[in-house]
Amino acid sequence: MKRFIFLRLVNIIITLFIIATVTFFLMKLLPGSPFDEERLSKLSDEARLEFLAKYGLDQPVYVQYAKYIGSLIKGDLGISYYYKGQTVNALIKDRIGPSMLLGIQAVILGLSVGIILGIIAAYRHNTIWDYFTMLVAVLGVSIPNFVLAAILQFYVGLQWGLFPVAYWEGYQHTFLPTISLGVTVIAIIARFTRNEMLEVLQQDYILTAQSKGISECAVLIKHAIRNALIPVITILGPVFVSLLTGSLVIENIFSIPGIGSLFVDSIKMNDYTTIMGLTLFYSAFFILTILIVDLLYGIIDPRIRIHGRE
Amino acid sequence: MNKSLSRLFVILCLFLLVISGCGFTDSKVNKREKVLNLSLDNDIPDLNQVLTTDGISFSILNNVMEGLFRLDENNEPQPAMAEKVDISDDKLTYTFHLRDDIKWSNGEPVTANDFKYSWLRAMHPDTSGAYADILYNYIEGGEEYFEGKVDESKVAIEVKDEKTLEVTLKAPSPFFLGLTAFATYFPLNETFINEVGEDKFALKADAILYNGPFVLTEYDQAEGVTLEKNSEYWDKDNVDVDKVTLKVIKEKSTALNLYESGELDRVYLSSADVDTYRDSDEFGTETEFISWFLQFNFLEKPFDNVNIRKAFQLAYDPEQLTKTVLNNGSEPAYGLVAAGVHGNDEKTFRELSGDIVQPDYDKAKEFLEKGLEEIGELPKIELLTADDTVAKDTATFLQSEFKRNLDVDIDITTKPYSGRIETMRESDYVMGISRWGADYNDPMDILSLWDGDPLSGLRGNYFNEKYKRLIDDASNESDEERRLKMLIEAEHIMLEDDGTLGPLYFEGKAYLQKPHVKNLIIHPYGASLELKFVKIE
Numbered sequence: 001m002k003r004f005i006f007l008r009l010v011n012i013i014i015t016l017f018i019i020a021t022v023t024f025f026l027m028k029l030l031p032g033s034p035f036d037e038e039r040l041s042k043l044s045d046e047a048r049l050e051f052l053a054k055y056g057l058d059q060p061v062y063v064q065y066a067k068y069i070g071s072l073i074k075g076d077l078g079i080s081y082y083y084k085g086q087t088v089n090a091l092i093k094d095r096i097g098p099s100m101l102l103g104i105q106a107v108i109l110g111l112s113v114g115i116i117l118g119i120i121a122a123y124r125h126n127t128i129w130d131y132f133t134m135l136v137a138v139l140g141v142s143i144p145n146f147v148l149a150a151i152l153q154f155y156v157g158l159q160w161g162l163f164p165v166a167y168w169e170g171y172q173h174t175f176l177p178t179i180s181l182g183v184t185v186i187a188i189i190a191r192f193t194r195n196e197m198l199e200v201l202q203q204d205y206i207l208t209a210q211s212k213g214i215s216e217c218a219v220l221i222k223h224a225i226r227n228a229l230i231p232v233i234t235i236l237g238p239v240f241v242s243l244l245t246g247s248l249v250i251e252n253i254f255s256i257p258g259i260g261s262l263f264v265d266s267i268k269m270n271d272y273t274t275i276m277g278l279t280l281f282y283s284a285f286f287i288l289t290i291l292i293v294d295l296l297y298g299i300i301d302p303r304i305r306i307h308g309r310e
Numbered sequence: 311m312n313k314s315l316s317r318l319f320v321i322l323c324l325f326l327l328v329i330s331g332c333g334f335t336d337s338k339v340n341k342r343e344k345v346l347n348l349s350l351d352n353d354i355p356d357l358n359q360v361l362t363t364d365g366i367s368f369s370i371l372n373n374v375m376e377g378l379f380r381l382d383e384n385n386e387p388q389p390a391m392a393e394k395v396d397i398s399d400d401k402l403t404y405t406f407h408l409r410d411d412i413k414w415s416n417g418e419p420v421t422a423n424d425f426k427y428s429w430l431r432a433m434h435p436d437t438s439g440a441y442a443d444i445l446y447n448y449i450e451g452g453e454e455y456f457e458g459k460v461d462e463s464k465v466a467i468e469v470k471d472e473k474t475l476e477v478t479l480k481a482p483s484p485f486f487l488g489l490t491a492f493a494t495y496f497p498l499n500e501t502f503i504n505e506v507g508e509d510k511f512a513l514k515a516d517a518i519l520y521n522g523p524f525v526l527t528e529y530d531q532a533e534g535v536t537l538e539k540n541s542e543y544w545d546k547d548n549v550d551v552d553k554v555t556l557k558v559i560k561e562k563s564t565a566l567n568l569y570e571s572g573e574l575d576r577v578y579l580s581s582a583d584v585d586t587y588r589d590s591d592e593f594g595t596e597t598e599f600i601s602w603f604l605q606f607n608f609l610e611k612p613f614d615n616v617n618i619r620k621a622f623q624l625a626y627d628p629e630q631l632t633k634t635v636l637n638n639g640s641e642p643a644y645g646l647v648a649a650g651v652h653g654n655d656e657k658t659f660r661e662l663s664g665d666i667v668q669p670d671y672d673k674a675k676e677f678l679e680k681g682l683e684e685i686g687e688l689p690k691i692e693l694l695t696a697d698d699t700v701a702k703d704t705a706t707f708l709q710s711e712f713k714r715n716l717d718v719d720i721d722i723t724t725k726p727y728s729g730r731i732e733t734m735r736e737s738d739y740v741m742g743i744s745r746w747g748a749d750y751n752d753p754m755d756i757l758s759l760w761d762g763d764p765l766s767g768l769r770g771n772y773f774n775e776k777y778k779r780l781i782d783d784a785s786n787e788s789d790e791e792r793r794l795k796m797l798i799e800a801e802h803i804m805l806e807d808d809g810t811l812g813p814l815y816f817e818g819k820a821y822l823q824k825p826h827v828k829n830l831i832i833h834p835y836g837a838s839l840e841l842k843f844v845k846i847e
Binding site: 032035043047084153154161165166258262265 | 355440570766
């Protein structure tokens, strides 16, 4: 087990290095500089180059790359060009809180509601409950979360005044964005749980359990749900990914100072160090999520645990 | 069971930890306070007045800092930190007399040294930013100092005494007083900067020393700022508002919802919403000193031919563009210098110079035929534009106008904003949609860009000896009337004789504002937001 984790960590570092390299060169293909080019256009060509030289941007790309990787190894993501004077490390630290909170809440909401809906749908297969749940699931997957966010903001926030329209000033401000993000998760999880449950409910061991005279409820909880939920864990990785990409837009709509909107802006502004820092941050996050999911999988279903040589 | 309970407990604890760490801001408001709630359409990049280059930062700084002069509602400079100014007869030497009762927010007096320190800092090769030229272009010795050729004793900024500052200019610049109202010209307190440290300066609300009508009490780049009335400000009796919040809201629809719910007092509209609100009493429009134009490249066929340039210049109607396509408060442009830019005491430059390029499709066709006789056939023409909605819509409009009025097919090439600028700088285009936002309130600001010294791809590689001479002479002319005449002649030469570019529109914005907010001034250039004079009824 330890060996497995060690190998995976080595793997992760190599992957991150490749991502850093590819992103760096792709990013340098973007036209322009992190500065107000219209303003710089007033300067002569020499003055403009001199200005860029102040930030080391006049050097060949491979030199800039070597310098960047050098400081990256020391854990230093550099100083933002756009947010002048701010280190990227500090920017991420300041902005990660809201994004994390929304992500975790959306997953909790999505998992709890999604699993319950999925179980009900499977248990009451081909009834009105089933149809209703699947309607919710189809709508949840097909309505983009930013559309839902706009609708929630207008009706629940503005017209009915139940929750704040936007801003990040108290816990009640997290409700609408969490729901906007969580509905997709509910939909995915509900559909998945339902399918798994249907399959499990037809297994012989369920029939055995039922024939032993165990109560319906116990069969469902002890035998069916537990087995049906194992595969649900496998899709948590992709769900997290969709949450983070989804939060890019949701954060803008609700004016939340998270890293999603920071990422979008950094690309628009050619803020090289911030683009790199956030890309690496997101990548590391995804890869670690996948690792954790793999480990969880092993814990829940011992058959797929990887054994070291004994 | 116990095990799972304790697990649940751990998860809950972790969750609470996350919540407690995500820093909600508190916005409790005292009811009796006069509060104004506004929004910013993007994050606040940098409040270091020397380095910053963006409109949002300038707008905040303009209300927490103050220069020697401050712009009034007509964009005319009025004495601020300075009580009065003596200008020499040759219009080169300005002697500013500072007020007695001006103080920094820590109670220390603002002195002439604070201005000298700040201005030198803004021009020093190590500490300067992209706006260094807004000082060194005018102040004697500034450019040499910026290039590191001379030391500060050669820069013509002299502290006569604590309250007297003398500045000598390179050339008579009638707009200089307006420049002293701009962020890069604000004073700085040397002792304070040394105390907080160069690298920490202006990163937090308490890492700036203020001398304007307001001070920052909260500053978060992603959330926004809170301004409160500065109790040390010399003119605090004329500041009516106690508190102003400026919150970052990137989505226009969100801002509109917040306006409707009463949480914002002013909001800019997207063009899709303009028609819904046009008849409202709260609706208004404002135009900025931002000129949009169609730049022809003189080094590329077919626009090396003057008749072809003129044909394209006359073949579209700017009014149709602003009314039907943009629909956002923009004004049609028939000249290059934006509407409202200073002319003489009675009239604006635009009024004096008149409508130079007016659409005339018959004439356009004549020019095209004449041009074709000279060059033979039209090559493939590509129109370069940025990839935002407004720029793309403008390009599509021009494409259909050229087809309809000239029967010429053109292709559209879109690039990201900075890609568009880079392509034009490298002169790799035939015609492109471009813009210029004024730094100061004078036609010289935009007209001097086309002096062709050196040739610039961004300016279509335009060079005309006569035009350059007029611009140079105007720069050195101390007689206002004569100077103005030269600039008017220059604009006519570049547009009428040479067909250098096709004016499109002067950028505008449509907004809604609550009726209880009065005297909120938005300057059309530079640091636009002016909160000092706001009254809340």
